[in-house]
Amino acid sequence: MTTPISEQRRLLNVAYRLLGSLAEAEDAVQEAYARWYALTARQRDAIDSPGAWLTTVTGRICLDVLRSARARRERYVGQWLPEPLPDRTEWVNGQTATASSDPADRVTLDESVSMAFLVVLEAMTPAERVAFVLHEVFGYPYADIAGIVGRSPAACRQLASSARRRLRDARPAAVPKAGEAAVVRDFKRAWEARDIEALIGLLDPGVTAIGDGGGLARAHLAPIEGAAEVARVFAGIAEFTAGQVFLERTVNGRPGLVAMQSGVTATVIAFDIDGGRIKHIWSMRNPEKLTSWL
Secondary structure, eight states, X not given: OOOGGGGHHHHHHHHHHHHSOHHHHHHHHHHHHHHHXXXXXXXXXXXXXXXXXXXXXXXXHHHHHHHHHHHHHHTSSSOOOOOOOBOHHHHSTTSOOOTTSOGGGGSOOSGGGSHHHHHHHHTSOHHHHHHHIIIIITOOOHHHHHHHHTSOHHHHHHHHHHHHXXXXXXXXXXXXXXXXXXXXXXHHHHHHTTOHHHHXXXXXXXXXXXXXXXXXXXXXXXXXXXXXXXXHHHHHXXXXXXXXXXXXXXXXXXXXXXXEETTEEEEEEEEEEETTEEEEEEEEOOGGGOGGGO
């Protein structure tokens, strides 16, 4: 029988994809374990699969968090973005960190945690998100998901199908990471040079840039749209970033940029690239979402 503690990594992977926040994912998993250990020994012995029990409980906790998050985010200052995850093998003195040193190390970085993927998940209803993530990403049967969202297996299948259509309509074709890295590198150079024409050449005409400061760091409160406007804004930002160092880093498994100020992460930037042009830029500046990058 799988021991409950061995399920922690998988549960954190599930919870992060469901919530888009590493801190909230950790809290959800901790709450699931608290409920497990609150059971009597006889109750625990009666559970055939502790892993399945913990997944169900974690899923229900995440569903409750997602439902309450809608109201909380209406009060959020500016735009809300998912919490970015680093690739620890790149930035901890060039060496792989131990698995227990940071929760981010325990979250598998693949396409299902890309910022583009997580942003689309944010547009789904809580039930859609739970049904889609559990079935499409982790392979859970609809019968088990039904027990989490409180709907029939057939209804869960419809939820996942609806979510799948949303994702298919919103996501560009996959681009090799090497190609994305080259675009991000060119963007960095043009940004540092304040070369508006070069920036426009790298941006999709309908590009959207979103910043998340959460009221704790300076960021535009509304999305910036259009290649010329986005280029102008970023060129203007460059004038006020003296002393910052811009590094090419992996953000949620894809090429991105990190701005460092006096050795502290000030901004993490993720990109969505389609056809060799940047279609979306997400700048995370809320310090509460950058604790994994310090």
